[in-house]
Amino acid sequence: MPVKIRLQRHGKKGKPFYWIVAADSRAKRDGKFLEKLGTYNPNTNPATIDLNVDGAVQWLHNGAQPTDTARAILSYKGALLKHHLDGGVRKGALTQEQADAKFAAWLDAKEGKVDAKKDGLAKAKEDAKAKALKAEKEVNEKRLAAKEEVVVEEEVAEAPEAAEVSAEAATEEAPANEEENKETEA
Template identity: 40%
Template sequence: MAMKIRLARGGSKKRPFYRIVAADSRMPRDGRYVEKLGTYNPLLAKDDESRVQMNMDRVNYWLGEGAQPTDRISRFLEAAGVMEKKERANMKKAVPGKKAQERVEEKAAKAEAAAEAAAEAKAAPAEEAPVEEATAEE
């Protein structure tokens, strides 16, 4: 039997509350489980002690039996110091697509060209100004 340590959702709509359970991986998320190992209340502040509560003796027992923790549970265990931190894939989902990157580059090029034109326009009247003053004095 492939065991997992995972979250089983409880609570009402928009008020989540989770049980940390040891369950057969073939069972549904909120279905039958073998043992309740703790609770997780995401509505509490992150520094609140009662946000994540686990029976560490039983968690260590199930890990010793070969139960695989889910990603969220492994993060809880890393924070508790039971597991060593592992490297996770950074999916780069926030990076814009090719077309958006091209538009940003085009916009930057236009802004740079406008800045150069403004700099040239500023420099040109400064050179012409003394000539105009000399013609005005005559």
């Protein structure tokens, strides 16, 4: 029975979520499988991969062939490296302790890279948020400045009208006062 390590699609439309399974190559994509080895969620950044490395290595020892995407995931998580190191142990090129030490060193280096990427993404997100806040503050300040200019222009426009009205009132009152003065003199 030819066994494949492949992805089995789950999740809803537009939001895929995959199980990493060992299945008979003749079985349907989302059908019967022999063993669930882990999960893969491409919706997060970086993608979330939960993999039973020892189980995957055991299936690789038994002759299971990974699909292209599954091979990339197994390589990313170190299952292919562990399979390769186990081959060296079987041939006598390495001891089990040396193979375990190499695998642990590789895992530490890989974890450091993933953490650096997560930190970089978080920093970029914070920078984008700060930039957006700064731009929003500038827009609000411009809006307030424009509103204050409109209010000042209205006050300036009202002030000459008030001065004209008071000047007209003064000219109207002045003749009336002159007439009253003439009447009182007569």
